[in-house]
Amino acid sequence: MKKIEHIGIAVKNLEESNLLFEKLFGAPAYKQEEVASEGVKTSFFMNGPNKIELLEATNPESPIAKFLEKKGEGIHHIAFDVEDIISEIERLKSEGFTVLNETPKRGADNKLVTFLHPKGTNGVLIELCQEIK
Ligand SMILES: CC[C@@H](C(=O)O)C(=O)SCCNC(=O)CCNC(=O)[C@H](O)C(C)(C)COP(=O)(O)OP(=O)(O)OC[C@H]1O[C@@H](n2cnc3c(N)ncnc32)[C@H](O)[C@@H]1OP(=O)(O)O
Numbered sequence: 426m427k428k429i430e431h432i433g434i435a436v437k438n439l440e441e442s443n444l445l446f447e448k449l450f451g452a453p454a455y456k457q458e459e460v461a462s463e464g465v466k467t468s469f470f471m472n473g474p475n476k477i478e479l480l481e482a483t484n485p486e487s488p489i490a491k492f493l494e495k496k497g498e499g500i501h502h503i504a505f506d507v508e509d510i511i512s513e514i515e516r517l518k519s520e521g522f523t524v525l526n527e528t529p530k531r532g533a534d535n536k537l538v539t540f541l542h543p544k545g546t547n548g549v550l551i552e553l554c555q556e557i558k
C-alpha cells in the first residue's frame with residue numbers, strides 16, 4: 426500500500442459543494458464523473474499533491490445515501506494507491522481484513538477499486554485503488 430490516493434467526502438448536493446470547495450482551494454474541480462455501479466456522482470479537486478473526491482448519492486440504495494442518513498455529511502473513506510490490487514487483496518485477507526469485493530471493480534478517475542469493511546479498520550472505510558494503465 427502506497428500513498429493516500431484520495432479522501433472521499435459524502436455531500437448532499439454536489440453542485441453546492443463544488444462551489445464551496447472551489448472557493449476553498451481557489452480552483453475548480455478538474456473532473457466530474459458518474460459511477461452508476463456505486464450509485465454516485467463524483468467531482469475531483471487537487472490541492473497541491475492532495476486529491477479530494479466529493480460524492481453525492483444518485484439513488485437511495487447508494488452507500489453514500491445510507492451514510493448521509495446515519496452520519497450526515499463528512500469524510501466517508503480514505504483511498505490508498507496500490508501497485509497490484511490483486512496481490513494486495515490476498516495479503517490483506519491473509520492478515521484477517523474483510524475485503525468487500527474480492528474482484529476489483531471499476532471506480533472513478535481511471536482506477537480499479539475495492540474496499541475494506543470499516544468494522545475491521547477502527548470504523549474507517551478504506552479504499553484500495555490501482556491505476557488502469
Ligand atoms: C466513485 C467510485 C469509488 C472511487 O473510485 O473512488 C468510490 O469511492 S465509491 C464510494 C461509495 N462506495 C462504497 O462505499 C462501497 C463500499 N461500501 C460498502 O460496501 C457499504 O457502504 C458498507 C461499508 C459495507 C456498509 O454497507 P451496509 O452494511 O449496507 O450499510 P449500513 O449503513 O447498514 O452500515 C453498516 C455499518 O457500517 C457503518 N458504515 C457504513 N459506511 C461507513 C463508512 N463509510 N465509514 C465508517 N462506517 C461506515 C455504518 O455506520 C454501520 O455501522 P453501525 O450502525 O454501527 O452498525
Ligand SMILES: [Co+2]
Pocket residue numbers: 431433478502504552
Ligand atoms: Co473513492
